[in-house]
Amino acid sequence: MLDANLYSLKLVKSAIEPDKTFLINESDGEPVYFRLRSTQEDDSRIELYHSLTMAPLGSYQHISSKLKLIALRNPNSTIELRNTGYLTWEWTFEFERGIKFSWRKNIIGLSSQKRGFSCFLVRKPDPDYPCAIYRPGSSTTPASVQFLDFNIRRIENLTDGRGLEQAILLSLLGFTEAMADYESRKASPSSSPPTSNSAIEPSYRPPQLTRPVTIDYEKPEANEILVSESSTVSEACNRGLNLFKDPLFLYLFVHAPSPNSFKNAVKIANEIKQTHFKRTKEELYQYLIDDIMIKGNSKADLKNSKPNSLKIYLSRTSLDELLPTQGIQSSRRDSHSTQKTSEQKMNRTNEPARTKTRPPELPPKSEEDTQKWKIWSGISRRG
Known part of the structure; x- marks a missing residue:
């Protein structure tokens, strides 16, 4: 056995x-x-x-x-x-x-x-x-x-x-x-009646699993929860909580492929994060990324454009260096450099004026050079 x-x-x-x-x-x-x-x-x-x-x-x-x-x-x-x-x-x-x-x-x-x-x-x-x-x-x-x-x-x-x-x-x-x-x-109905050795229907009746969306998007990944406007929050939340039951499971992301499903995706992500914390006292990292951030567009595009898709990552560890967030990283670098430049300007304004000083000169070794150095040094002091 x-x-x-x-x-x-x-x-x-x-x-x-x-x-x-x-x-x-x-x-x-x-x-x-x-x-x-x-x-x-x-x-x-x-x-x-x-x-x-x-x-x-x-x-x-x-x-x-x-x-x-x-x-x-x-x-x-x-x-x-x-x-x-x-x-x-x-x-x-x-x-x-x-x-x-x-x-x-x-x-x-x-x-x-x-x-x-x-x-x-x-x-x-x-x-x-x-x-x-x-x-x-x-x-x-x-x-x-x-x-x-x-x-x-x-x-x-x-x-x-x-x-x-x-x-x-x-x-x-x-x-x-x-x-x-x-x-x-x-x-099948056309076949002969089943004999006593035929397989019987099992007592366990698996629940019917349906895809969370009805339109034809790309097939989801193993750690992806694909949602639509009509997705059930409780069902999607249970799938996410079951994934985090595995202690080796690192992160998942809730994917809203259209603007109509953004609100539902936010509800599902918040429900997973809050319920997981209540059960395990483990705080999950949360990242929100849209298609405009991933493309890394300019600041003007970020203000004027509206995203068409949204991904909300929930992770046990920091994903700053792993997520495809080129737009987010570049915007962070720009703001950091701008802040650093402004701080440097403020420091220069508050600093007292500095006088230019001439670096010290070493006396020459030969007697002839010594005489020339004394003459040049005296002229420099008078000037």
């Missing part, structure tokens, strides 16, 4: 949207990711999204029977998943500086003969060890995948643990796509 103390995700199909599958944390029952697959017949792409922010995290694309492609975002990278099995079922991919992983079929448990999958770290010539184990579902329990954290922490030179988690999930979702197609065909 899998260890209940380790990080595990349940694969629960949405009861509302047939093309969506939630990946739910078994420890708290909250969805962490959700999977969407393309509805077009000629497109076999699978996409993985963050459940709270709905930010795209990566995709899985079928190329051939020997090659699949995994594309990760933030940062962007492409991973080749290749069929490397000769006599057995095996798929291998490389992640970060030559770290190789291999998916292999295995039998999990003694009471069930359903074949699951295990992802191994390839350590030739040393023995391989598993990093993730997939357990297929049954008539009473949904499928699940468990990450062996104690083995993942042993991997040398691994810097992007979250990216590895998403790559493992995307490859696994690609393997189980045929199984999902089979279940959807059984659930």
Whole structure:
């Protein structure tokens, strides 16, 4: 059996949207990711999204029977998943500086003969060890995948643990796509009635998650809360508070892409900041940036122009040197230099007048030069 103390995700199909599958944390029952697959017949792409922010995290694309492609975002990278099995079922991919992983079929448990999958770290010539184990579902329990954290922490030179988690999930979702197609065909009205071994609807009914905006803007980032004029303040605030529950989470930003949503964005940012302080007594830094500041326009443009978009950053630490605030930084430098110049002028006005003094002259060494120096010195004093 899998260890209940380790990080595990349940694969629960949405009861509302047939093309969506939630990946739910078994420890708290909250969805962490959700999977969407393309509805077009000629497109076999699978996409993985963050459940709270709905930010795209990566995709899985079928190329051939020997090659699949995994594309990760933030940062962007492409991973080749290749069929490397000769006599057995095996798929291998490389992640970060030559770290190789291999998916292999295995039998999990003694009471069930359903074949699951295990992802191994390839350590030739040393023995391989598993990093993730997939357990297929049954008539009473949904499928699940468990990450062996104690083995993942042993991997040398691994810097992007979250990216590895998403790559493992995307490859696994690609393997189980045929199984999902089979279940959807059984659930269709034209198919025969389901047998006793067919998957039942899970007792957990995930809430329907809708995008905060209805117009087609760019896809939000993982730490972005995209709002519109009709966005619900409480829902967006809960998403922001859930992000700050992670002690390693640094900052988020509330993005208002149009002037109509500015007022709503300010309400959401203030609500997140105040509620977070009440719960944790931690004060968050707050930065307000619009598109005019980012462009770094002149002071006349700053006075006469109206912004078209607004971003409000909430951070655990100062972001003065990280934010794209060219306009703000330049205006700060201009005001600082102006203030410094005015202070210097005031100091010069208050200072008493200074008399010019001649630097001291050293007497010459030779006797002839000494006589000349005495004559010149006397003339200088008289003058």
